[in-house]
Amino acid sequence: MTRPDDSILRTKFAERLCHWAVVLCFFLAAVSGISWFFPTVSWMSGLLGTPQLARLLHPFLGIAVFAGLCFMFARFVGDNLPARTDAIWFRRIRDVLMNRHGGEPLRIGKYNAGQKVLFWLIMASILVLLVSGLVMWRTYFAEYFPIVVLRLAILAHAVAGIGLILLILGHIYLAIWVRGSITGMVTGYVSRAWARQHHDRWHGELEAKEARAANAKGHGQ
Ligand code: HEM
Incomplete structure (x- = not known):
């Protein structure tokens, strides 16, 4: 589909809306997560109101990110499958x-080969975060698991969380580096x-x- 100025539709409205909603939820979930991980930045949990509120909202924000990424997975997986030309x-x-x-x-x-690698790593990380996050969610599930499973879940959650934050920093850097791609994700057109x-x-x-x-x-x- 083209516009009169001859630009091309790259990302549909629903996909863009989902992407930016994921960005917001991910940012809030990541900030609260980091605030518990590094005591020097514990003040960051205040971004969600109070530290108690951050504790309450963090798992729900994580589930929102997972749900958004499921939608994006369904929409984008076809264009992220490996191709011979990726070599x-x-x-x-x-x-x-x-x-x-x-x-x-x-x-x-x-999408280029680098974007594809990032896509699959993002999807793998969110899956690990979801499963480990559910296991260690005290309010609902943690009591059903032995302590060794809980410890492994906490470790997996921390590793996947830091990993995903680093991947997203790389993703943002590349989006800025390739001029015009952020405009594409905002307006839909390139x-x-x-x-x-x-x-x-x-x-x-x-x-x-x-x-x-x-x-x-x-x-x-
Ligand atoms: C400020 C933060 C972010 C910026 C500026 C940004 C920017 C972009 C841009 C410009 C694209 C389109 C690339 C293209 O058309 O070639 C894109 C795609 C995408 N973004 Fe983001 N993004 C951000 C955060 C995130 C976050 C937090 C996630 C997930 C946790 C995410 C997941 C994705 C995915 C899955 C795609 C599709 C790429 C593909 O299918 O290979 N982004 N992003």
Whole structure:
């Protein structure tokens, strides 16, 4: 789908809404989690009102992040499956990082190989966080598990939590680095030049689809 100014729809409204809702819930859950992990920043739990309120809300915010990511998983998994052409991106990683264009086309689909790796790591981390979080949730479930399971769950939760925060910091850095992608996630649209430069195979597939549609319209007249 295109707009009159010839930009391309990259992310639909429901997907964008979900992404930014996940960002908000993730930020609040992460801040409260960090405030218990590092005593020097315990003041951060005040961001959710009071430390008691943070304790109460943290698991629900985590479940909201999980639910949002389930929706995003369903919408984006198809474009994040490994493709043969991902090998080119890995092979040319230096050119990608140095923003050097030209030479052999990178044949990048809707998401590049790095985004795909990040996608699967984010999904794996949230699953570990959900399962371990439920096990250690004192109000409802913790009493059903032996202490050794609780200790393992607390360890897994801390490791996955810190891991996911680091992944998201990388994700934000890359979103800023690739100029135009945040605008894409806000408005839904990217320019054709952006698509051609960063996701050449995806852009080519869109053009082929448009040409087929125009052809079919021409035959119908
Ligand atoms: C300020 C924080 C964030 C910014 C600026 C940001 C930015 C973006 C942008 C620009 C995209 C689209 C990339 C593209 O079209 O190529 C994207 C996609 C995505 N974001 Fe974020 N994001 C943020 C936080 C998060 C968080 C906290 C999560 C999950 C916990 C997340 C999960 C995702 C996922 C799953 C995708 C789809 C990528 C794919 O399918 O490979 N983002 N984000």
